Structures are given as structure tokens and as C-alpha cells.
Amino acid sequence: MTDTRTKADTGGSTDAGTTTGPGVVRQRSAGPAWRSRLTGSAGSLGLAITVLWLSIIVLLPLAALTVHSFDDGWSGFWDAVTAPAALDALRVTVLVSVVVAVVNVVMGTVVAWVLVRDDFPGKSFVNALIDLPFALPTIVASIVLLSLYGPQSPVGIHLNATQPGLVVALAFVTLPFVVRSVQPVLIEADKEVEQAAASLGANNLTIFRRVVLPSLAPAIISGGGLAFARAIGEYGSVVLIGGNIPRRTQVASQYIQQQIEVDRPVNAAAVSVALLAISFATLLILRIFSERTARKEQASR
Amino acid sequence: MSRRSSSRSWFSVRRGRVAVALTALAAVGLTAACSGGSSDTVGGDAHSGGGQLTLFAYSVAKPGYDKVIGEFNKTEAGKGAQIQQSYGASGDQSRKVKDGAQADVVSFSVEPDITRLVDAGLVDSTWNADANKGVPFGSVVVIAVRKGNPKGIHDWNDLLKPGVEVVTPNPFSSGSAKWNLLAPYAAESDGGKNPQAGLDYLGKLISKEHIKVQPKSGREATETFLQGTGDVLLSYENEAIFSERSGDPIEHVIPPTTFKIENPVAVTKNAKNPTTAVAFKDFLYSQAGQKAWAEAGFRPVDPQVAAQYTKDFPAPQKLWTIADLGGWKQVDKDLFTPDTGSVAVLYDKATK
Numbered sequence: 205m206t207d208t209r210t211k212a213d214t215g216g217s218t219d220a221g222t223t224t225g226p227g228v229v230r231q232r233s234a235g236p237a238w239r240s241r242l243t244g245s246a247g248s249l250g251l252a253i254t255v256l257w258l259s260i261i262v263l264l265p266l267a268a269l270t271v272h273s274f275d276d277g278w279s280g281f282w283d284a285v286t287a288p289a290a291l292d293a294l295r296v297t298v299l300v301s302v303v304v305a306v307v308n309v310v311m312g313t314v315v316a317w318v319l320v321r322d323d324f325p326g327k328s329f330v331n332a333l334i335d336l337p338f339a340l341p342t343i344v345a346s347i348v349l350l351s352l353y354g355p356q357s358p359v360g361i362h363l364n365a366t367q368p369g370l371v372v373a374l375a376f377v378t379l380p381f382v383v384r385s386v387q388p389v390l391i392e393a394d395k396e397v398e399q400a401a402a403s404l405g406a407n408n409l410t411i412f413r414r415v416v417l418p419s420l421a422p423a424i425i426s427g428g429g430l431a432f433a434r435a436i437g438e439y440g441s442v443v444l445i446g447g448n449i450p451r452r453t454q455v456a457s458q459y460i461q462q463q464i465e466v467d468r469p470v471n472a473a474a475v476s477v478a479l480l481a482i483s484f485a486t487l488l489i490l491r492i493f494s495e496r497t498a499r500k501e502q503a504s505r
Numbered sequence: 506m507s508r509r510s511s512s513r514s515w516f517s518v519r520r521g522r523v524a525v526a527l528t529a530l531a532a533v534g535l536t537a538a539c540s541g542g543s544s545d546t547v548g549g550d551a552h553s554g555g556g557q558l559t560l561f562a563y564s565v566a567k568p569g570y571d572k573v574i575g576e577f578n579k580t581e582a583g584k585g586a587q588i589q590q591s592y593g594a595s596g597d598q599s600r601k602v603k604d605g606a607q608a609d610v611v612s613f614s615v616e617p618d619i620t621r622l623v624d625a626g627l628v629d630s631t632w633n634a635d636a637n638k639g640v641p642f643g644s645v646v647v648i649a650v651r652k653g654n655p656k657g658i659h660d661w662n663d664l665l666k667p668g669v670e671v672v673t674p675n676p677f678s679s680g681s682a683k684w685n686l687l688a689p690y691a692a693e694s695d696g697g698k699n700p701q702a703g704l705d706y707l708g709k710l711i712s713k714e715h716i717k718v719q720p721k722s723g724r725e726a727t728e729t730f731l732q733g734t735g736d737v738l739l740s741y742e743n744e745a746i747f748s749e750r751s752g753d754p755i756e757h758v759i760p761p762t763t764f765k766i767e768n769p770v771a772v773t774k775n776a777k778n779p780t781t782a783v784a785f786k787d788f789l790y791s792q793a794g795q796k797a798w799a800e801a802g803f804r805p806v807d808p809q810v811a812a813q814y815t816k817d818f819p820a821p822q823k824l825w826t827i828a829d830l831g832g833w834k835q836v837d838k839d840l841f842t843p844d845t846g847s848v849a850v851l852y853d854k855a856t857k
Contacts, residue, residue, distance in 0.1 A: 287857050355733045364732055447734065449718050450856065465597045465721045466677030467843070 266480065273473035284474035292451045293459035294478060300367060300455070301435035304374040309428040311375075312382025313420065319383070320390040334384070337377045342440030345376050349445045365447025370455065373441040378434050382427035389423040422497040429490040433483045556781040557587045561602050562612040563595035563680055564724035565740075566768065568747045569642065569801040570612075573789065576797045582784035594722035595680030602627065602773070609776035610785055612768065614680020614723070616833040617841075619771050632771040637806050641789035642798040644766040645759065645821065646688035649730070649738040649745045652754040656736050660760050661689040664710055664737060671715045672735035674726045676841060676852055680768075681723030683841060685739035686711075686848055688764035690840075691825035700839075704847055711848075711855045719856060731755070741766060742818070746802035762823040768803075 246254075274281050284290060319331055337345065349372060353363035363369035393416065401411045439457040446453045454462075456479050463472035562570060570590060577583035591598065591606075599618035602608045603625045611628070613619055619639070622628040633639030650658050656669055664671055676682035686707060694703030710716070718734055720726040723744060730738040731753055738745075738755070745757035770789060776782045788794045795810040804818050805811050811818070830836050840848040 289857055355731075362733075365734060447718075447729070447732070448720070449734070462675070462678075462719065462721065465594060466675055467596070467600060468677075 269473055269480075270477055273470060273477045275470045275473075280470060281474045281477075284471040285478050287471070289450055289454075290459060290471070290475050290478075293454050293456045294475070294482075296367070296370075296452070296454065297436055297456040297479075298482065300370045300374060301432050303371050304378060304435045305428045305432035307371070307375050308378055308382045308431040309424055312379065312427060312431075313386055313424055315379075316383045316386035316390055320387060334380050337379050342377055342438065343443065345441040346373060346444035349373050349376065349441075353445070364445055365449055365453055367453060369445045369447070370442055370453055373445050374435040374438055377438060377441045378431035381431040381434065382424060385423045385427035385430070386420055389420055393419055422494050426490050426494055429486055433486045436479060436483055436486075556585075556778040557589065558609045558778055558781055558785060559589045559591070559607055560610045560612060561591050561598045561606065561608040563598060563614040563618075563768070564592045564722040565614070565681060565727075565744045566612055567592050567724070569743065569798055569803050572801045573794055573797045576793050577785055577788050580788060580793070582781070583788060586781050586785070588785070592724070594674070594678040594725075596678045597721065607775075607777065608773055609778055609782040610770065610772055612770045614766075614768055615683055616767075616769050616827075617837045618680060619769050620833070622771070622773065627773050627775065628771045629774055633769065637790060638767075639769045639771060640767040640806060641770050641786075641794070642803040642805060643768055644741040644743045644802075644804050645824065646684050646764045646766060647740060647742045647745050647757045647759050649740050649748070649755050649757040651736065652756055654756065654758070658737055659758055661692050661706070661762075664689070664715065665706075667714070669715060669737060670717055670735040671710065671737045671739060672718060672720070672726050672730045673716065673739040674723055675719040675721055675856075676848065677843065678721045679723055679726075681726065681741060681744075684741070684764060684766045687827070687830070687836070687840075688739075688760070688825075690848075691764055691830060692760070692762040692823075696825050697830040700847075704851070707848060708851055711851045713855060716855065742804070743802035746817075750802070759819060759821050761821060762825070763821050765824050765826045767827065 273284070276284075315334070319327065319334075349369070350364065352359065353361050353369060353372065355362065355364055363372060398411050398415055401415050406414070437457060438455070439461070442453075442455055443458065446455060446458065448454050448458050448462075450459075456475060460472045460475050460479075463469070463475070560570065567590070570588075574588050574590075577588075578586060591608075593601075595614035595618050599611070599613055599621050602611060603621055611619060611622065616633075616639075619628060619632065623630050623632065648658055648664075650656065656663075656666070658664065658669070663669070673685045674682040676686060689706055689710065690703035691697060693706040694700050697703070718729055720729050723740060726738060727740060727744055727748055729735070731748070740757075742757065742759070745755070748755055749757070770786055772779065772782045772786050789798070790807070792807065792810060795805040795807040796813075799805045799810060799814045799817065802817075805814065827833055827836060838846070840846045843849050844853075
């Protein structure tokens with residue numbers, strides 16, 4: 205389970221690469237030497253290795269999981285996914301993840317903006333800090349938040365076993381997604397266009413709304429989508445602070461774990477497949493969206 | 506122009522992907538390296554031999570084994586023995602061993618978790634043929650409450666008062682949960698003579714009003730309670746004693762009528778180190794071992810040792826036992842079998 209999740213995450217990062225692609229490409233005015241170095245095809249052996257590796261690591265386990273979830277037939281699968289406790293866990297998960305994604309979209313854009321456009325002492329330190337949630341084991345995030353917002357909170361804030369607690373924990377671990385996808389686009393963004401708009405009399409809000417935001421939008425949305433996809437499957441960071449209260453703070457990953465512990469693996473597999481479908485749909489929509497905006501930008505140039 | 510630039514973007518993306526793939530590999534490698542052993546090793550020094558043992562135990566036994574293993578290492582047979590310990594929900598631990606986890610000694614909360622291994626051919630069917638029936642220590646079911654007992658809980662019926670929230674683990678994974686539910690069941694049904702009365706009580710207790718969380722093990726239930734959830738924690742007496750001694754703001758009530766907890770221990774057939782494993786199991790019954798259990802808050806089975814600790818372990822007015830209810834085989838079949846047992850059905854209905 206952990207491995208598939210890690211894989212899903214990295215798969216997500218690939219998407220970040222493609223969506224921020226147009227911006228990055230514009231900068232590289234490629235010479236012929238650079239191009240010829242990269243035209244070397246890996247050949248059929250390379251292709252075979254790729255397919256084999258992907259099958260072993262991703263496709264076969266996913267297929268096995270899906271088959272397993274139908275061990276009790278279609279009705280067994282349907283019963284497991286529509287059990288009230290399962291539906292509640294999925295509902296809580298999606299709801300909290302949407303909130304987290306929205307929070308990230310706003311805060312992540314602000315953070316990226318400050319990091320790119322402002323200079324202040326300790327900027328590189330703050331910049332490095334952004335990646336900390338990626339490097340930190342998520343369970344550590346849970347302990348960190350529990351010591352600050354738990355029952356023995358030194359600041360008197362108790363978020364333990366509440367939905368706001370879940371949001372804080374997930375916002376912590378998904379912080380880098382939006383920041384890191386918006387940052388490079390913002391660096392590439394043409395300041396001259398903004399200056400031109402200003403000289404034509406546009407105020408700051410108009411410049412942001414009409415000039416900056418459209419160019420940032422694909423990156424913001426893909427970052428937010430990745431944060432959402434990550435939040436949906438997150439386990440470690442919510443396991444301590446979430447409280448695991450069925451119907452209120454139990455997220456889908458905790459429900460899955462519980463079903464395994466009470467020896468109902470088919471239920472666990474069925475809910476896993478539902479979760480997988482949600483994540484996959486999210487990534488797919490993002491991909492379609494980012495490809496379309498990339499095409500649009502291509503056409504406009 | 507547009508085509509060329511698009512092909513270039515594809516390459517740059519591809520280059521990005523190689524980097525991402527390498528990062529992914531590194532990440533997977535790191536994860537694998539970090540997620541190594543979850544169990545901790547306690548034991549004497551590795552050089553003096555004595556052998557390595559793997560112990561699979563239920564979660565709440567940890568404070569007991571922390572003491573007992575220290576004492577075992579002081580004996581001739583246990584000198585230098587290293588005991589790898591794994592703790593978790595009793596049923597979950599039992600299924601892990603059945604599914605192939607290597608264990609020399611298993612120590613579960615309830616007998617059916619060992620019976621599962623007997624059925625799987627991993628534990629000899631004579632494991633409980635000794636004088637103590639394979640049970641080296643035990644406890645009683647108690648009601649733990651917040652310090653000062655603000656809700657005035659003294660007996661089983663107090664749990665049904667409106668608004669009283671009870672924390673007890675999930676009986677499908679936890680052994681503790683089964684004991685916790687058997688205690689009021691036996692009390693209300695007069696030791697099983699009137700099963701319906703017992704089930705009526707459990708039907709009221711196992712409802713959305715009283716049971717809102719489903720921790721997987723006794724230990725997790727205690728942690729949930731200590732973090733502020735619920736008014737009442739049903740638990741082992743030893744767990745309540747351990748928590749109180751650690752300074753947690755709780756106290757426990759022994760209800761007038763409660764249930765005797767018997768925690769079985771067995772050596773597996775495929776033990777890698779059978780001599781040390783048997784020596785360790787035998788040590789649990791020895792005077793030193795029994796004293797260590799008593800010191801840790803568990804009720805010893807040796808009458809001589811028990812006599813020395815009567816002050817720590819007051820006798821309730823009435824103590825029902827699993828034998829009074831017809832033995833584990835009967836009780837597990839009637840009450841706890843998933844989908845058919847009457848308590849299992851009640852629990853599923855309330856938590857689904």
C-alpha cells in the first residue's frame with residue numbers, strides 16, 4: 205500500500221513537470237548540439253524494460269487489488285463501498301481534501317509570489333523550508349502537530365480529533381505542491397508585459413487578474429490538484445491528530461486499515477479501489493486540462 | 506515553428522521525467538530503508554549467546570514483558586537471550602503469525618487467537634495441557650474514568666446513562682474488547698444463565714450514543730481515552746494500573762461483578778530457538794516471573810505469589826470466568842463469530 209502511494213505521488217510530480225513545461229521551454233532557446241544529444245532513442249530494449257518495470261511496480265499490484273475487491277462478486281464490492289461507514293469515510297476524505305486544496309491554492313500562490321518577487325533576509329532558508337514537509341516522514345508531522353494542538357497544547361488550541369485538525373495536518377504535508385509548481389512559472393513570467401499594462405493605466409488588481417493570473421492558472425490548478433490527490437490518500441500525518449472517529453474524522457485510508465485489522469480484506473480492497481478511482485480521475489482531469497491550456501498557449505504564440 | 510517547439514518541449518519534459526524517475530527510485534529506496542523493523546529489541550548483550558527469540562504479543566502486555574524480560578535475562582537460561590518483541594491488537598497479531606510471520610513465543614489476550622494457530626498447525630494442540638492451562642497471568646475487567654469520577658460511574662448500568670461515552674476497542678481485532686463486553690454480559694445474564702438479558706444490555710451499550718470510536722487494540726483505546734475522547738474506558742486492570750502509575754489523570758473502578766481475564770501464552774512448533782523459547786515460557790510461571798507480572802500490575806496465577814499481592818489486587822464480590830460461560834469455543838461461536846455471533850451482529854449494526 206505504502207509503495208503504491210509513493211508511486212502515485214511521484215507520478216503526480218511528473219504531471220507538475222508537464223504543466224509547468226511551456227514556461228520552462230520558452231526559456232531554453234535550444235541549440236542544435238543540445239537537441240542531437242537528446243534525440244537518441246532508448247530502443248526496444250529500453251521500452252521492454254520500462255513496460256516490465258511499470259507492470260511489476262504499478263500495474264500488476266493494482267490489477268491484483270481490483271480483482272481482490274471483487275472476490276465476493278459485484279454485489280459484495282458494491283456493499284463494501286456503500287456501507288454507511290465507508291461512505292462517511294470517503295465523504296470526510298473528499299471534503300477535507302477539497303478544503304485543503306483550496307487553502308493550498310491561495311496560500312501556496314502567496315508564498316510562491318513572496319519567494320519570487322520579494323527580497324528579504326533569510327529568503328533562501330524559507331525557500332528550503334518549503335520542501336521540509338516532503339522530506340519529513342508524515343508521521344513526524346502528526347507528532348509535531350499533536351504536540352502543538354493536542355490535549356497538552358502549550359498555546360491552548362485543541363484541534364485533536366477534529367476536522368480542522370485534519371485540514372491542518374494535510375495542509376502541512378501538501379504545502380510544497382502549489383508553491384513548487386507556481387514558482388518556476390512566476391520566475392519565467394514576463395515582467396515587461398506587467399509593466400506595459402501598468403503604463404497603459406491598469407491598476408494592480410487588474411494587472412493581477414488579467415495578466416498574471418491567466419499565465420499562472422495552469423500551474424496553480426495542477427498544484428492544487430496534486431495537493432488534493434495527495435490529501436485523499438494521506439495516512440501518516442492524520443493518524444495521530446485525526447482521532448480516527450468514524451463518521452467524523454476517520455479518513456478513507458484509516459477505514460481501509462481498520463478493515464484489514466478486523467480481517468475484512470475484501471472491504472478494504474473495495475474502498476481502496478474507490479479511492480484509486482478518485483485519485484486517477486483527478487489526475488486525468490488535470491492532465492487533460494493542462495494539455496489543453498498548453499495547446500492554447502502554443503496556438504496563441 | 507510551432508511543431509519544432511512542441512517537439513522540443515517533449516524532450517525537455519522527457520529529461521524532466523528521467524530526473525523524476527531517479528528521484529522516485531531514491532525515494533522508494535529510502536522508504537524501504539526507513540521502514541525496516543518496527544519491533545524493538547530488548548535484551549542482554551549479544552555476545553554471550555542465549556539465542557534470539559521473537560515474541561508476538563497483544564498490545565497491553567508490553568509493560569509486563571518489559572519487566573519480565575529483564576528478570577528472565579538475570580536467570581541462567583535467559584542470560585544473553587535477545588527477545589524481539591512485536592505488539593499489536595491480539596487478533597491482528599494472531600493472523601499475522603498465521604499468515605507467516607516468524608514467531609517463537611505467542612502471547613495473546615484471548616484463547617481463540619491461539620486456537621487459530623493450533624488449527625493452522627503452528628501450535629501444538631497440547632499447548633494448554635499444563636496445570637495452569639497455558640495461562641501464566643491475567644487480570645480483571647475494570648471501568649476506568651476521569652480523575653474524580655465526574656460522571657459517578659460505579660457499576661455496569663451506569664454506562665447506559667444518557668450521554669455517557671464509552672471507549673472500548675473493536676472486538677474483531679482486539680482481545681481486550683471481547684473481555685470488556687463479556688464482563689457486563691456475564692453480570693447481566695447471571696453467568697450466561699439468561700443470555701437474552703446479557704444481550705439486551707449489550708444492545709443498549711453498543712449503540713451510536715455510547716460507543717463512538719473503534720480503536721483497534723486495548724493500548725490504542727487507552728491512548729484515545731487519554732487524548733480526551735469519552736467518559737469511560739473499559740480495560741484490563743493492569744492497563745489502568747499502568748496508566749495511573751505513569752501519572753495519567755484517570756482512576757479505575759472495579760465493578761462489584763466483573764470478569765476474570767486469562768491471557769494465554771504458547772510456544773510455536775516452528776520456533777527457531779525452541780530451547781530458549783520453552784525456557785522463557787516456563788520462566789513466566791516461576792516465582793521470579795510471577796512476581797515480575799504482579800509488580801507490573803498483572804494478576805499472578807501462582808497462589809503463593811498472589812497471596813503476597815492481595816493488597817494490590819482486591820477481589821471483586823463476584824468474578825465470572827470464561828469457563829462459567831461454557832469455555833472460549835462456545836463463547837466465540839455464539840457471540841463473536843463474524844456475521845453470525847450475536848455480539849458480532851450487534852457491533853456490526855452499530856458501527857456500519
